[in-house]
Amino acid sequence: MIAPSRNYIYGFIFLAFFNLFSQEAFAHTRSVSYSNWLITNDEIVMTFSAPAREVTKLNEYKTLYPDLSASLDKHLLDSIILNPEGSLVKSKALITEQGTIAIEHTYSIKTNSLLTIEMNAFYEVSSNHTHYATHKTIDGKSRSIIVNQNNRSIEITPNSQKLNDENFKDVLFGYTNLGFTHILSGLDHLVFLLVLLLLCRSLKELIFTATGFTIGHSVSLFLAASNLLIPNTRIIESLIGFTIVIAAIEAIRLPMMELKKVRVFSMMLFISIFVISIFTTYINNSLLIIGMGLLTISYLKLIEDENVSSKYRPVLAAIFGIIHGFGFANILNEIGIIKANFLLALLGFNIGVELGQILVLSLLWFIYVHMKSNMKNKHFAGIRTLLPSILLAIGLYWFITRSFI
Numbered sequence: 001m002i003a004p005s006r007n008y009i010y011g012f013i014f015l016a017f018f019n020l021f022s023q024e025a026f027a028h029t030r031s032v033s034y035s036n037w038l039i040t041n042d043e044i045v046m047t048f049s050a051p052a053r054e055v056t057k058l059n060e061y062k063t064l065y066p067d068l069s070a071s072l073d074k075h076l077l078d079s080i081i082l083n084p085e086g087s088l089v090k091s092k093a094l095i096t097e098q099g100t101i102a103i104e105h106t107y108s109i110k111t112n113s114l115l116t117i118e119m120n121a122f123y124e125v126s127s128n129h130t131h132y133a134t135h136k137t138i139d140g141k142s143r144s145i146i147v148n149q150n151n152r153s154i155e156i157t158p159n160s161q162k163l164n165d166e167n168f169k170d171v172l173f174g175y176t177n178l179g180f181t182h183i184l185s186g187l188d189h190l191v192f193l194l195v196l197l198l199l200c201r202s203l204k205e206l207i208f209t210a211t212g213f214t215i216g217h218s219v220s221l222f223l224a225a226s227n228l229l230i231p232n233t234r235i236i237e238s239l240i241g242f243t244i245v246i247a248a249i250e251a252i253r254l255p256m257m258e259l260k261k262v263r264v265f266s267m268m269l270f271i272s273i274f275v276i277s278i279f280t281t282y283i284n285n286s287l288l289i290i291g292m293g294l295l296t297i298s299y300l301k302l303i304e305d306e307n308v309s310s311k312y313r314p315v316l317a318a319i320f321g322i323i324h325g326f327g328f329a330n331i332l333n334e335i336g337i338i339k340a341n342f343l344l345a346l347l348g349f350n351i352g353v354e355l356g357q358i359l360v361l362s363l364l365w366f367i368y369v370h371m372k373s374n375m376k377n378k379h380f381a382g383i384r385t386l387l388p389s390i391l392l393a394i395g396l397y398w399f400i401t402r403s404f405i
Contacts, residue, residue: 031126032331035133037117039156042110044086047094048076049102050122057125068101069093076103081118084109099234117154119147130185132178132331144174146181171341172348179352182331183360188240188398189324190360195244195391196317197364198251198384205310210361212314216321217328218350224329225346235288236326238402243320244395246296250303251388263300266293328353 033050052068055061060078061071073091086109094102109115122129131147135156145154183189196213200206223229249262271293299316303309309316332349372380 031122031129033122033129033131035119035131036136037133037154037156038136039115042108043089044082044105044107044109044115046080046105046107047102048072048105048121049094049096049100052099052101054122054126055101058122059125069103072101073103076105076121079120079122079124080105081120082107082109083116083118115156117156119152119154123149123152128185130181144178146178171344172351175345175348176352176355178331179328179349179354180356181352182328182349183353183356186327188237188244189327191391191394192240192244192247192320192324193357193360194364195247195251195388195395197361197368198388198391199247199313201310203365205313206361206365208314209317210357212317213321213324214354214357216318216323217325217353218321220322220325221329221332221350221353222346224326225332225349226342230329230333231326233330234402236323236330238399239292239323240327241395241398241400241402242292243323245392245399246299247320248388248392248395249300250309252385252392253306256304259300259304263297266296266300 031054033048033054035046035048038045050072055068055072055075058071058075060074061068064071064074070093073093077088077091086107088105089108090104090106092104094104096102119131119133121131127149129149133145133147133154135143135145135154147154193210196209197206200209220229224231254262302312302316328349332346371383375383
């Protein structure tokens, strides 16, 4: 069996390898962009947004550095094709939240027939890129379209051919598919589900823990989608990595003395970061740092007694689920939900997330039980001890890069 004290060495070796060789696949959980299309008989207004980190991958950024807006603008001009062809009337950069770049293009086009839009943006630098487009008309109707590597075309009609109201089936199944594909493409959420599985000693415990996680992310998903509470996207993405880190520490199952050392180290680390935040502008959210520090220290104290931590695990999973739910809601806030279909769309999206979660946990549990039954105890124990350290390193990598880079 691998000694717990050696886990950190293995974990950080993996982190170094992870950083050097897997930046495209793992440095960020998914490659996404969004667009809204408002179409009339003679004009198209497109608003396109993407995370700044995605824009830095573009070839245009290498020549137009450090102008992110100009880089995205140039890329869109070369990669979005209208048929029938439209002429660009106006282009401008939009002011958005930190970490997001947005461009608005206005096209002049005269057609009452079907309009085909080829969306080739970002696929040259990320083959697994997913684009979420929303087609809107001036009469308030809209529909959502998912564009990927294998299906890059959008077919829409001018406003003279108004969109029909989406029926119950279209809305429910459309947003169910959106939620399902969203969680399966979110590597950070999948890694956290694996950590939850490693925390549980039985299928019953896993079901209760997963239920707590579901309740938590369902609540925050509703709050964010209904605009009652919308936290900063960058902070949420960082906190998702943070939840992986502290849950993975418990999954390692360190002896009590080791846990006390980790708790003391964590206390000193957060105090140091807090002091730095007071005297510099580089870290500018002191209250968040205090909250994270208190949560970490309290959590590490709680898991010293395995019976107590097992009892409260569904509650802790619900707390972590609240953070992940805000992450799930990012896509809904980007593409928007028409008020008339709000509850149905939200239900469909949540069902899709749950179906994806059940699929992943079922598959992981089957693999876990199969390995436990067919491997020698010492080999299984070695993997069972090493795996949480690797996941801890991944979570730490995401937390650091999303917070400070």
